[in-house]
Amino acid sequence: MTKRKKSLNITGPVSEQMKCIQNLIYNYDVDTYYHCQKVAQNSVMIGQIIGLSRKRILLIYNAALIHDLGKIKLPIEVFRKKEGLTDEEWGLVKQHPQIGTDLINSLNDSSLETTIPVVLYHHEHMDGSGYPFALQGEQIPFDARIVAIADALDAMMSPRPFRDDIYSIGRALLKLINYCGTQFDEEIVHQVITWYKGKPLY
Ligand SMILES: [Fe+2]
Numbered sequence: 001m002t003k004r005k006k007s008l009n010i011t012g013p014v015s016e017q018m019k020c021i022q023n024l025i026y027n028y029d030v031d032t033y034y035h036c037q038k039v040a041q042n043s044v045m046i047g048q049i050i051g052l053s054r055k056r057i058l059l060i061y062n063a064a065l066i067h068d069l070g071k072i073k074l075p076i077e078v079f080r081k082k083e084g085l086t087d088e089e090w091g092l093v094k095q096h097p098q099i100g101t102d103l104i105n106s107l108n109d110s111s112l113e114t115t116i117p118v119v120l121y122h123h124e125h126m127d128g129s130g131y132p133f134a135l136q137g138e139q140i141p142f143d144a145r146i147v148a149i150a151d152a153l154d155a156m157m158s159p160r161p162f163r164d165d166i167y168s169i170g171r172a173l174l175k176l177i178n179y180c181g182t183q184f185d186e187e188i189v190h191q192v193i194t195w196y197k198g199k200p201l202y
Contacts, residue, residue, distance in 0.1 A: 014062060017109050021066050028072040032079070035154060040064035042150030049195045050146075050188060060143045063118035067147055070100030070119070094131045097123055117141035122148050125183045145185040149192070152176065152184070169196070 014022070026033040043064040047057035071079060074096060078089050085093065100119040104112050121144035124130035126137055140148075156167040156175060167175065173193055180186040 014065065015111060017107065017112060018062060018065065021069060021104075024072055025066065025069060029076050029079075032068055032071055032076075035158070036065050036068055038154045038158070039067060039147060039150045042153050043147050046146050046150055046188065046192055050191045056143075059114045060118065060146055063115035063143060064147045064150060066100070066104075066115055067118050067122050067151070068096065068100065069103055070096035070098065073099045073103075094123075097121065097132050118144050118147045120144075122151060124148070126185060127182045129182070142185075145188060149176065149184050149188055152179075 022033065022036075025036060040061045043060045044057055047060055052060075074092050078085065078092055081089070097120045101116055104116060104119060118141070121133075121135065121140050124133065124135045124140045124144060125148075126140070126145075128134045128136040130140075153169075153172050153176070156172040157169065159166055173196060176184055176189045177193065180189050
């Protein structure tokens with residue numbers, strides 16, 4: 001079994017600007033804020049498993065912390081809805097990557113530029129079935145492919161209004177396998193599962 005590397009000690013890499021953006025998310029919806037936190041932690045874990053540098057992992061971590069920023073301009077009820085979304089509501093949901101990107105660009109802060117590939121492309125799928133641009137495979141920035149997996153893991157392992165059960169890590173990973181190559185980057189998922197080998201991720 002592959003041993004997990006020592007966790008990165010990420011205690012405060014975020015800038016003042018990043019903290020302001022995180023506050024915007026927190027004030028919009030506490031659950032969204034904590035979701036971003038957990039996706040950032042999952043992204044660090046994946047980055048370590050696949051052997052990225054500390055510098056690269058920190059960039060992905062920061063981007064993941066604000067990946068759902070665009071939601072703050074949309075009604076929270078759409079994201080909390082238990083029943084299926086209408087076409088109009090789906091249209092709104094699909095706007096959040098672009099809205100988040102526009103908000104970041106409006107701040108004119110070059111230090112935030114590295115977050116944009118994740119904010120804009122974290123809902124793209126490997127087979128082109130994602131949004132907002134239906135990119136395929138390597139057209140999707142690698143960092144966004146990592147955060148997409150981290151996002152899915154948290155979505156499955158956290159309570160959701162539209163689902164009664166919370167997945168265990170094993171069940172969540174099995175689910176990832178089902179969507180390898182269609183939704184998720186097959187190689188990244190393969191490396192995470194190879195590392196996992198039945199041990200808890202936290
Ligand atoms: Fe999102």
